[in-house]
Amino acid sequence: MSSDRATAEPASAPPPQQESGEDEAYAKHKKVYPREVHGIFASLRTLGVAVLLGLFYGVAWLPWEGHQSVLLDLPARKFYIFGLTFWPQDFFYFAWLLIIAALALFYVTALAGRLWCGYACPQTVWTEIFLWIERKVEGSRNQQIKRDKSDITATKFRVKATKHFIWLAFSLFTGFTFVGYFTPIRELAVSFVNWDLGPWETFWIFFYGFATYGNAGWMREQVCIYMCPYARFQAAMFDKDTLVIAYDEERGEPRGSRKKASDPRQAGLGDCVDCTLCVQVCPTGIDIRDGLQYQCIGCAACIDVCDEVMDKMGYEKGLVRYSTEHAMAGIHTDIVRPRTIMYTILLAALTIGLIYAIGQRMPLELDILRDRNSLYRETSDGMVENVYTLKIVNMDEKAHRYSLGVSGLEGLELILSNPVIEASGGEVLSLPVSLRVDPIVLERTANEIEFTISADDNAELRRTETARFLGPAMAR
């Protein structure tokens, strides 16, 4: 499906970039050679690349209070994120965070279009780095096209081999860094140098290395066009007030080349000099002058290059610019509209809720498992006993000693084989306990009772859970 919201006449759609075969519904992919571009948006994107990749490659090496700042320790089922330690039980927060992230993406998309795609998406960010390496090794767009058309020579082979070697080395480093968020990266570096990595570490380093090399080196814009689901459904977040990259057709058309000194109005021409630079810089190989297309990732490279040309021609900048459908049609653009109000409220509520919930999070869990092999047990002196296994999860970093209490029945007695309940930092303590009561107080066969556990050194660390006590209903 090719969507084209900007123009009503489908005939003005882009011609397919692939040359169609005679008898196949498939076509050989044609490589896109994006021309190097300079300008305000190119600088912003470079900044985005530097910050995001800097974080990715850097954060793993930061220590934090005795552990790696961000470490997802899967074998130990503990997830360290700076000062916080999460457990699998906290997966809820992660789902919450993902919902916030998705909503934020929709919000930004409704307001400002595909900012994510153009500046922050890993696919874009890594492709930028790979393009930069390619340009450093192979030269400009024209040199690259010329070399690819030429026959293989020793020089061509050397240049290509150099590029792929650098790409692969960088990819491998990316894979290594990725795995470094799951295995402590300093230990991983030592194993990597000594080449005694575990089988899974080896697999994932090469898997992510290969994925980086394939996606950023070879697949590039095809990931956005054929694979990315977001690229397909972002149209649903768009409306006529959404910021998009648009070509001012009224001002530009009819396009045509002209002498710099000549007056275009006299020649019956618009401002577009038809230099095709906007097509040459496009990383997805489209022509922005055909209107808004789903292939457009909103990188603004065409804006930068067109502004440069307009400057040279002495025309006003902004023939291609960030605008909205309404603005292009001369109608006022509403930033505040039901869609954005809804997103703002939802996003604010969810974010505040998450911060509050994490702040209130108690690093202590209590699970109660009632023995299922017998309903109850009668002691030789006529008391009724129920047996439970308590799972006490100390999610704190330090050890605690706990007191256990039980309530809900008169004279309910707690029997522990060891009265000292102590769990070291991060321990899951499994504690069998028996409860004993005189059956004369039982009004029902199933009675609700409550276990309360509290840390001796911190009264705020306490959990109460309900359980059932079974027995003969003697008081009924």
Added chain:
Amino acid sequence: MTVNDFSFTSNFWSWWIIVLTVGNILACWWLVRWTGKPKANEAAQGDVTGHTWDEGTLAEYNNPLPRWWLWLFYITMIFGAVYLFLYPGLGTYTGYLKWTHQGEYARDMEAADQKYGPLFAKYAGTPIPQLAADADALKIGQRLFVNYCASCHGSDAGGGPGFPSLSDGDWLYGGEADAIKLSILDGRAGVMPAWGPVLNEQGVDEVTAYVLSLGGRDADADKVAAGQTHYATYCAACHGADGTGNTALGAPNLTDNTWLYGGSPGVIRQTINDGRNGRMPAHRDFLGEDKSHLLATYIYSLSNK
């Protein structure tokens, strides 16, 4: 059990699966080839198909997919064929690699034994009474107990009807460390014969009265006297002349207040009349010496603090 055991009736289902699987892969191949060719009255490549949405502003084009997309289809089919050659998947064909779940399980268990075995072996040399002071050993023992023993003996080892308490200091087979370990390793068979056919109804009543009197409970004096004679003949050999039992045979003490199957007169009568068959399974092959040693240590610690 081999795969062929499932096809004892006929080879029909095996061939059914083979024909379906191979047929489906071939059909996929044909489908990919067929859909790859342009059809008559189809929009030309790059043209609009005629499908539009959103008041005609959203149009569908007949754009070609990249060629590598087609390769993915073929690679998937080739992968399927190679997989079905190497692994069992086609009816009763066992696969070139002869892979089985049982084999995989055995390999996993062996790997786990190699990895975790030393953790348990570390404690095997320490005598149980000494090891019972080691908090780490007790923690491991407790976890093993919850896994393998608690379903019958209870999480607190307090037992239940028919399953003895392991925490009350009363032992059928003796509470020495070695006796406990032996119970775990080789299991126990606690057999009480049914005396109903021998004693008749009246005799069972009389023995019941005598057993109640052994525990100090009230019972008809005549019956107790008659029961004592029967007891000396039939019961004393195992439970002892004074009724205090015999740990060498697993015969319980009848003079205390601990009853494995229940201590009410009716239940005691039932036990005498019908007999009992207690069975503790052997764990030597299943858990091995080292884990049993830790389990015995934990159980020993419950009544030896």
